[in-house]
Amino acid sequence: MGSKPKVTIHHIAEKLNITASTVSRALNDNPRISEATKKAVIKAAKQLNYQPNNIAAALRNGKSHLIGIIIPTADRSFFASVVRGIEEIANRVNYKVIISQSYDNYEKEVQTVDALLSARVDGIIVSIGKNTENFDHFKRAQEKGIPLVLFDRTTDELEVSQVMIDDYLGAYKVVEHLIQQGCRRIAHFTSPKKVSIFKERLRGYMDALRDYEVPFYEELVVKSNLQLEDGRSSMEQLLELPQWPDAVFSASDYGAMGALQVLKEKGIKAPQEVALAGFGNEPFTSFSDPALTTVDQFSLTMGRITAELFFESFKTEPDKKLVPQKTVLKPELIIRGSSLKAEALKKDREDSSV
Numbered sequence: 524m525g526s527k528p529k530v531t532i533h534h535i536a537e538k539l540n541i542t543a544s545t546v547s548r549a550l551n552d553n554p555r556i557s558e559a560t561k562k563a564v565i566k567a568a569k570q571l572n573y574q575p576n577n578i579a580a581a582l583r584n585g586k587s588h589l590i591g592i593i594i595p596t597a598d599r600s601f602f603a604s605v606v607r608g609i610e611e612i613a614n615r616v617n618y619k620v621i622i623s624q625s626y627d628n629y630e631k632e633v634q635t636v637d638a639l640l641s642a643r644v645d646g647i648i649v650s651i652g653k654n655t656e657n658f659d660h661f662k663r664a665q666e667k668g669i670p671l672v673l674f675d676r677t678t679d680e681l682e683v684s685q686v687m688i689d690d691y692l693g694a695y696k697v698v699e700h701l702i703q704q705g706c707r708r709i710a711h712f713t714s715p716k717k718v719s720i721f722k723e724r725l726r727g728y729m730d731a732l733r734d735y736e737v738p739f740y741e742e743l744v745v746k747s748n749l750q751l752e753d754g755r756s757s758m759e760q761l762l763e764l765p766q767w768p769d770a771v772f773s774a775s776d777y778g779a780m781g782a783l784q785v786l787k788e789k790g791i792k793a794p795q796e797v798a799l800a801g802f803g804n805e806p807f808t809s810f811s812d813p814a815l816t817t818v819d820q821f822s823l824t825m826g827r828i829t830a831e832l833f834f835e836s837f838k839t840e841p842d843k844k845l846v847p848q849k850t851v852l853k854p855e856l857i858i859r860g861s862s863l864k865a866e867a868l869k870k871d872r873e874d875s876s877v
Contacts, residue, residue, distance in 0.1 A: 530573045538567050590620045590833065591639035591647040595627045595676070600806050601822045602650065605674060608826020609648060609833075616834060618645075627652040633660040646670035646833055651678060653716040653748070670836040670845075674829045675820075676718050684832040686825055686850045690720045693818040693854035694727025697772050697800045700816070700856060702735045704864040706770035706798055710743035712757050712778040721749075724774045724802060743768050747778070754781020762789070769797060770864070776801035776808050776817055783811060783861065795868055799861040813860030821852050828852075 532546040539546070541560070549556045549564035567573075590613055594602040610620055621644065625632040632652050637660070639647055646669055649661070658680050664671055665683070677685040701709050711728045714721040725744070732739050745760060747753035754777060761768055762785070773779035779801030786793050793799050793813060800816040801808060808815035828850050836845055860867075 530571045532573075534571055535564060535567045535573060538571065539563055587643045587645055588618050589642065589644045590618055591635075591642070591644040592620050592622045593625055593632065593635055593639075593647065593649045594622065595650060595652050596624055597622065599803075601675075601803055601820060604822035605650075605826035605829070608823045608828075609830040610826075612827055612830035612834070625652040625655075627654055629654045629657070636660040636664060640664060640667065640669065644669070646672070646836070648672050648674065648829055648833055650674050651676040651718070653714060653718050656717055670833060672829055672833045672836070674825055676720055678719060682847050684836070684848045684850075686829045686832060686852070687720070688818075688820045688825070688852045688854050690723035690854075691727040691730075693802060693820075693856070694724040694772070694774070695731045696727075696854070696856040697802070697816070697818060698728050698731035699735070700858060701770045701772065701798055701800060701862060701864075702731065702737055704770075704794070704798060704862060705868075706864060707737055708740065708743065708766065708768045709737065709770045709772060710745065710761055710768035712745050712747065712749060712754065712771065712773035712775070712782070714749055714774065715746040721774050728772060749773065749775035749778040751777045751781040751784075754778035754783075755785050756781075758782035758785040762791075767797065770794075770799070770862070771797060772800045772802075774802050776803040776805040776815060779815055779817075779861075780807065780811060783815070792867075794860065794862055794864040795871060798864040804857060808857075809859070811861070816859045816862035817857050819855040819857055821855070825852060 532543045535546045536543040545556065545560065546564050549561045592606060592609060594606065597603060606622060613620055621639065621642065623635045625635060629652060632655055636647065647664055651673065658678060661671055661681055671683045673683055674686045677687055698709060709732065711725065713725045729739060742764060745757040747757055754773060757778065758781065771779065771782050773782065779799050783793060783799055786797055791797060802818045804817045804819040808817045832848055
């Protein structure tokens with residue numbers, strides 16, 4: 524069976540016995556069109572299942588009312604929550620979003636940017652993939668006058684507005700907490716990629732050790748993609764050392780959860796023998812046993828602020844250069860059982876003395 528021909532504004536015009544230009548103006552809420560005509564057009568459009576051609580509309584009036592959002596993956600609550608925050612703001616001003624995943628693949632990210640430009644989006648919001656080190660595809664978008672805003676994973680190589688968490692402070696707080704729990708051999712799971720968030724978390728880890736005069740051991744820094752399986756293999760690598768770490772700070776919750784799985788399988792107590800902490804406050808962190816200490820990144824707030832910065836760029840006059848803004852959110856350390864080493868050891872001593 525052949526597909527039905529696509530309904531156009533000419534079909535609506537014929538049904539109502541008015542001109543196609545009147546239908547177009549009514550659909551665009553033109554003040555010259557009466558409310559009665561607008562209601563009749565909208566009703567007929569619904570009856571005929573009319574779908575507007577956003578590309579054609581964008582060519583006519585220069586606006587598609589579409590925003591392209593590129594995230595590394597949609598199966599992380601952090602990114603899903605950021606997108607929700609962006610949509611909340613976008614929907615208030617009659618904008619819709621197109622969500623694409625890069626899967627941390629550079630080629631996929633380049634193709635996605637090109638596809639969004641072809642779709643005539645009014646702007647692009649991005650969290651850069653781990654493997655992206657060349658930013659020419661984003662520069663092409665800027666050259667076309669397309670507003671670009673970065674969130675979470677950002678770069679200073681692009682003159683654009685950015686919204687991020689203070690990754691350095693978040694990491695520093697985690698390591699400071701572990702030191703206060705009596706930990707002295709603190710391992711760190713990080714990424715080998717040149718992504719700002721992981722570099723800042725590593726810097727926070729190292730500075731906290733230095734400030735509290737706790738030794739830094741190079742063999743305790745393990746690089747990986749920070750997924751669940753990476754956390755498992757990284758923990759197994761650390762357990763092969765002559766002296767185990769007494770704590771692990773992972774730059775992602777997934778890495779920390781993988782480490783916890785290995786400890787449980789080997790009968791190693793957490794936090795008594797190895798304390799654990801992650802980063803991101805993924806939903807599963809509060810349900811693990813013990814619950815995982817982590818850092819809340821205020822993802823919903825990040826999404827809202829990102830969208831607000833995006834729409835601020837529309838207010839810049841054409842003859843004036845947009846001044847990029849950098850918004851840094853303050854993280855919150857969420858302390859749970861996985862890192863409370865001193866408390867757990869005290870309880871064990873009390874139980875053994877009974």
